[in-house]
Amino acid sequence: METIEKKPDSEKERRKIKSVARMKEIMTGYYIEAKGARQSGKKVAWITSGGPVEPLIVMDVIPVYPENHSAMIGATKMGGDLCNRAEEMGYSRDLCSYARSDIAAAVTNGGPIGGLPAPDFLVCCNNICGTVMKWYEAQARFFNVPLFIFDTPFTHTEFPDIARNYVRKQIFEYIAFLETVCGRKFDYDRMMEVGRLSVEAQRLWQAVLDTTMHRPAPMSAFDAFFHLGLIVTLRGTQVVVEYYTQLLAEMRARVASGISAVPNERYRLLWDNLPVWYKTKWLSETFAAHDACLVADTYTSAWSGQVEKLREDDFLESMVEGYSTIYLNVSVAEMARSVLGMIDKYGADGVVMHSNRSCKPYSLGQYDIQRIIQKERDVPVLMIEADMVDERVFSESQIGTRIDAFMEVVRSRKSG
Amino acid sequence: MNAIEDIRRVARDPIEYARRYTNETGVRALGYFCSYTPEEIIHAAGILPVRLFGFGKKIVRADAHLQSYSCSLVRSALELGLSGELDFLGGMVFPHTCDSIQRLSDIYRMNIPFGFFEDIVLPVKLNSESAREYIVNLLAAFTASIERGFSVTVSDEALRRSLVLYNEIRDHLGALYRLRSRHPRLCSGADLHDVVSASMVMDRTGLAALLADLVGELSARAEGLGDDDARKRIILSGGICSHPDVYGIIEDAGGAVVWDDLCTGTRYFEGALDTTRPPLEAIAHRYVDTRVTCPAKHRSLTDRADSLAAMATEHRADGVVFLLLKFCDPHAFDYPHLKERLDREGVPSMLVEIEDTLPPAGQLMTRFEAFVESLG
Known part of the structure; x- marks a missing residue:
């Protein structure tokens, strides 16, 4: 579906990404289907x-x-209340706020959609953190359902063959687990097709993200945080391929007609770590007021960063390395190399690092990465102390002041 | 009691002990932080494994690398490395533990030059054959790496002897714990804490003899001791405890620590090595099947709760004190579940959150007194 360029009602209207409506439609349909799984007889994982x-x-x-x-x-902005509820259940306030809010939402059916549909089983891959294992253990006990742990050894310096073999064996253990819980055979032919669609979607997603290499960028990292939803949830399906094809066409059309995410983009910034979900609008506007666009981030590219390692002709085998060596499952030194690469690729004038209390694997090591960036690329780095979901720890006035001071430095560097 | 005097000295300053020992003997030493370190292999290579606790350091340099929400163990461990105090070590070993230790390893590697630096990326799940096989392969790779790094040969025979020695050490520690559980007055909690801490640092051959003497001595003293200890029987549960003062405060409050579920306690020494198996398989077997699981690893959904409940029954615990390090995610995640299980078993518990230093002694005393009183 091609984007229809209507006569813009206003400058603001012209800047809105039109595919958002389709994305919302797909996600709504997806959640309705998931909530109705009991009626339709489908299993939920x-x-x-x-x-x-x-x-x-x-x-x-x-x-x-x-x-x-x-x-x-x-x-x-329902995180504070749910985190509070988890704390009443005995979970420390220092634990991951994704885990706290999910654990509390499961008990209370709270949150914006009245809780998630109960799972038939759980699949936990520790390539993003060790926290998910503890979180999923708690949920497996609460729902009394089977848990499969897909264990992807961390790569400090190399991904050795013994780790590769261990992960490869688990792919077949995973399939055997699925055959047991679903009560039927795994269809390897269908796997070929799903694998092909997954790779195609990841390439499209990376192409979408790459459009921001253009000056001015047609979208920002804040847009990417939103459009990310599908590559995370439904990769391997046709609808995702169609959606990102549409989004890519829209982004290319915006580039062609000079529509930018930020009206007067003068400064281009890179975002590191998960979004501050309850403050994306405020952060986006605060930076835009400084003519700054967050053109890329280390987070949303995690779902396409390994696409070159995936193979359509042998997807299962290529999953071994594809899933094991993603951005968070590698060393600080390797993450620093990726960040430097992104600074170059997107022409960043500065880096904003979210030091996220909830995410130790993402955040511990940021101070070293900060020093490496300053040494290797000599661009300013802003460190924001916050949390991705728990809005109780966010200080708007303090962070606003720091952003102003940081942008002052970015401005003087650029003009100097 | 000379043995205990020696041990106290080592426990008070393990790094000083290790530095002097390596200087005097020419034996090289490897530092480590986690009880899943295959010490048996290090010892078999003629190298001294030195557990680093890192506590009590004023944080000066580590703040430039770690946020305030990393645990005090990780922060002080980094401080220790950055301070240059570990320069005498022949290297470091980092078994995969938790998210924080994983990043600590990265930061160490980037900032502190060591001749030998090895990560052992253990599986997090221990309930599959593939995980067991992976551990054996990792142990073989680690052995090869030690052989290369230190230009030594680790023979099968040396490994077997090492396994026998480690069984002996762990047996003795278990025997001491059981004696103390029967007669809590035999030995102060602080002393037994020091025994376990020193056991992770001292020359292991000498240690085995020292522990044998200690077991003999305490067994002799236990003869004829009655069952007249009226203090409340307490189990400590948590990560590492580097606060020997805790035991005295609990004792002053009318309790006595009779057992623990600590990484610097039973999780270090429980589970014998099956010496009929090939050595590396025996080590893997202990990790997977016989020792008590660390919360950063997965064996089953309830095994930690089952084991804590069983400890409480076996050692007739009146109460459990959870001693949890602030910002330690794996333990904090397990706490509500463990507490609920103890509640169901009718075992009262309390939670004390600790950092680099204990809460003020007076405040802790009041809390322990209230807890002990509530045990009736």
Whole structure:
């Protein structure tokens, strides 16, 4: 579907990304289907955001993402209350706010959609953190359902063959697990098709993100945080390929007609870490007021960063490395190399790092990355102390002041 | 009691002990933080495994690398490395533990030069054959790496001898714990804490003899001791405890620590090595099947709760004190579940959150007193 360019009602209207409506439609349909799984007789699996979802699609299981749900909780500013509830249940305030809000939402059916559909089983992949394992253990006990842990050894310096073999064996253990819980055979032919669609969607998603290499950028990282939803939840399906084809066409059309995310883009910034879900609008506007666009981020590219390692002709085998070596499952030194690469690729004038209390694997090491950026690229770095969902720890006035001071430095560097 | 004097000295300053020992003997030493470190292999290579606790350091340099929400163990461990105090070590070993230790390893590697630096990326799940096989392969790779790094040969025979020695050490520690459980007055909690801490640092051959003497001595003293200890029987549960003062405060409050579920306690020494198996398989078997699981690993959904409940029954605990390090995610995640299980079993518990230093002694005393009183 080509984007229809209507006569813009206003400058603001012209800047709005039209595909948003379609995205909302797909996500609404997806959640309705997931909530109605009991009636339709489909199985529901809860799975971590970095987990291997493609085999679930093959088995016609509806994948549900507690992390995505927690992000919605954050975006609707319901995080503080749910985190508070988890703390009353005995969970420390220092624990991940995705986990706290999800655990509390499961007990109370709280949150913006009245809780997630109960899972038939859980799939936990620790390529994003060790927290998900503890979180999923708690949920497996609460719902009394089976838990499959897909264990992807961390790569400090290399991904050795013994780790590769261990992960490869688990792919078949995973399939055997699915055959048991679903009560039928795994369709390897269908896996070929799902794998092909997954790779295609990831390439399209990366192409969407790449459009921001253009000056001015047709979209910002804040837009990417929103459009990310589908590549996380439903990759391996046709609808995702269609959606990102549409979004890519829209972005290219915006580039062609000079429509930018930020009206007078003068400064281009890179975002590191998860979004501050309850403050995306405020952050976006605060930076835009400085003529700054966050053109790229280390977070949304995690769902396409390994696409060159995936192979359509042998998807299952290529999953071994594809899933094991994603951005968060590698060393600080390697993450620093990626960040430097992104600074160059997108022509960033500065980097904004969200030091996220909730996410230790993402945040511990940021100070070293900050020093490496300053040494290797000599661009200013702003460190924001916040949390992705728990709005109780966010200080708008303090962070606003720091953004102003940071932008002062970016401005003087650029003009100097 | 000379043995205990020696041990106290080591426990008070393990790094000083290790530095002097390596200087005097020429034996090289490897530092480590986690009880899943295959010490048996390190010892078999003629290298001294030194557990680093890192506590009590004023944080000066580590703040430039770690946010305030990383646990005090990780922060002080980094401080220790950055301070240069570990320069005498021949290297470091980092078994995969938790998200924070994983990043600590990265930061160490980037900032502190060591001749030998090895990550052992253990599986997080222990309930599959593939995980077991992976552990054996990792242990073989680690052995090869030690051989290369230190230009030594680790023979099968040396490994077997090492396994026998480690069984001996762990047996003795278990025997001491059981004696103390029967007669809590035999030995102060602080002393037994020091025994376990020193056991992770001292020359292991000498240690085995020292522990054997200690077991003999305490067994002899236990003869004829009655069952007249009226203090409340307490189990400590948590990560690592580097606060020997806790035991005295609990004792002053009318309790006595009789057992623990700590990484610097039973999780270090429980579970014998099956010496009929090939050595590396025996080590893997202990990790997977016989030792108590660390919360950063997964064996089943309830095994930690089952094991804590069983400990409480076996050691007739009146109460459990959870001693949890602030910002330690794996333990904090398990806490509500463990507490609920103890509640169901009728075992009262309390939670104390600790950092680099204990809460003020007076405040802790009041809390322990209230807890002990509530035990009736």
